[in-house]
Amino acid sequence: MTYFHIRSWSLAALLALGTSLSGTANAHPPFQMVQTAANFEQDRADILAMAGNYRVSFNMQESTRWDPNYDVLEPKRSGGNEVVRVIEDTGRRISLQHMLVMTDDAGKSHIIKHWRQDWEFEPAKVLVYSDRNHWTWQDVPAARRSGSWSQTVWQVDDSPRYGSWGAFQTQGGVRRWRSDWTWRPLARRDAVRNPAYDRYYSINRHQPSPDGWIHWQDNIKLGLKDGKLVPIVQEYVLNNYIKYDQYDTKAADAYWASTKDYWAAVRAEWDRVAKAKGGIAIAEQADTGTVISARLLEMGDDIHDKKLTTAAAITEAKRLIDGNTKAL
Numbered sequence: 001m002t003y004f005h006i007r008s009w010s011l012a013a014l015l016a017l018g019t020s021l022s023g024t025a026n027a028h029p030p031f032q033m034v035q036t037a038a039n040f041e042q043d044r045a046d047i048l049a050m051a052g053n054y055r056v057s058f059n060m061q062e063s064t065r066w067d068p069n070y071d072v073l074e075p076k077r078s079g080g081n082e083v084v085r086v087i088e089d090t091g092r093r094i095s096l097q098h099m100l101v102m103t104d105d106a107g108k109s110h111i112i113k114h115w116r117q118d119w120e121f122e123p124a125k126v127l128v129y130s131d132r133n134h135w136t137w138q139d140v141p142a143a144r145r146s147g148s149w150s151q152t153v154w155q156v157d158d159s160p161r162y163g164s165w166g167a168f169q170t171q172g173g174v175r176r177w178r179s180d181w182t183w184r185p186l187a188r189r190d191a192v193r194n195p196a197y198d199r200y201y202s203i204n205r206h207q208p209s210p211d212g213w214i215h216w217q218d219n220i221k222l223g224l225k226d227g228k229l230v231p232i233v234q235e236y237v238l239n240n241y242i243k244y245d246q247y248d249t250k251a252a253d254a255y256w257a258s259t260k261d262y263w264a265a266v267r268a269e270w271d272r273v274a275k276a277k278g279g280i281a282i283a284e285q286a287d288t289g290t291v292i293s294a295r296l297l298e299m300g301d302d303i304h305d306k307k308l309t310t311a312a313a314i315t316e317a318k319r320l321i322d323g324n325t326k327a328l
Contacts (some may be wrong), residue, residue, distance in 0.1 A: 040121070043149060043168050046175065047094050047119050048086060050206070050213050054080045055244035059237065060189070062221075070196060076189065080300035081244070082114065083252040087260070092121040097254040097263075109251035113263075113300060115161070116154040123150040125129055126163040129183045132198060135160040136279035136328060145313045149177065149202070156268050157293040160280055161185065164204070176207030190221075191286035197221035197232040212241040258304045263316040266296060269321045278328040 027209075043244040061075040075187040081101045088095035098114035122145045131134040140148065144165075152163035164182035168175060185191075207214055217237040220230045272282050283291045296317055302308035 001312070005011050038146065039168070042175075043121070043177075044091075044094070045166065046177070046206075046208050047096075047149075048089070049208055050096055050117075050241070051084045051086045052210055052241075052243060053245040053247075053249045054082050054084065054241040056080055056242070057240045059239070061233060061237075062233050062235045064234040066220075066233060067196065070232050072233060081247045082241070083249055084241075085253075087116075088118075099255065101247055101249065101252050103247065109248040111252050111255040111256075111304075113156055113259075113297060114137075115156065116158065118152045118154070119148075120150045120152075122146065122148060123165065126150045126165055127152060127160055127279065129161070129185055129199075130279070132185070133283055134279065134281050134328065135163075135274070137274075138163075140165055143265070151177070151179065151206070153295065154204045154267075154270075155289050157290055157296040158263065158270055159282060159290045159293070160270070160274075162202075171271060174207060180205040184219075185284070186286075188287065188289070191284075194286075195221070195223075195232075197223040199223075199229075200235075206227045209240075212243045214241065215239040255304050258312075259300045262300060262303050262310050262313050262317070266317050266321070269318050273321055273325050277325060281326045281328055282324050290324070293323050295320060 027185065057077070057079040059075070059077055062072045065072050068095045079311075083099045084103060085097050085099070086094065088099045095116065097116050098113050101108045101114040102112060104110065110287055125137045125139050126147070127135050128138045140150070148165050148167050150163060150165040153161045155161045162182055162184040164179040166177055166179040168177045170176075179202075182202050182204060184202050186195075186198060186200070190197075200221055202217050202219045205216050215237075216239070217235075219235040221232045222233055223232050224230075270280065285293075286289055288294050299308055299313040299316065303310055303313055
């Protein structure tokens, strides 16, 4: 896998670009494309093609340690069945909702609302991770907007995770979208370990494949030492989405049909808060994400199980989101 190789000079260049904790020093990829109607439609087709039914493998491997005292983790492999649905498509904006489908020993399906990815064509600004528990608005330079798409990733409770922008390109006959260098908070798998690092500096790539699509990441894990961000270890992640529907995909669609109005209101409230408060600042817990994540997800399950009305859940969700975020 030659794309897992990183040159030592690229790390130095990367850190020179990103020493600010605010994440505002990101440098855009060194390519520019001329956008045409055909390019735009192909971009849209590639984004929309990520919707479907999949068997997913998650492959994570720490490789190079930059801190000589750090013990590199063994590679981690996991996977599952995941449904991806288009929940918004306005032409220049596309939203994809992911849902995991788990089956218990009795053969009953359980739905876990997973992450969401929003794509926007030629955005003026993007909500980005800026520091622990903080997400702020970052302007996209006007000279770089032409032909670009932002991707904003949201956590299971629709709170923000990370955002960036980039462009689709074809290299070696393979078409992919490549992000800008992107600040990201720790994933749950790392956060629960109380590690030496506390954030990632990453490049994400999404690309269609004959069998589905892949998402691969180049993550530098960084931590604070003596008030300065330093690299601890390099990690490579390859998530492979293979078309597969030999599981209860209808259970995911049923969950979404019963909860979509609730989650639409939750998304709208996060959007309102981000605009009204200049971004989003909310405390997080290592095992759950935001401090209100468990409750927001529980209410979605209760709506689906007819234990709670949508209206009551929306009222409570708005109170939780507004009450646990602060102005920036």
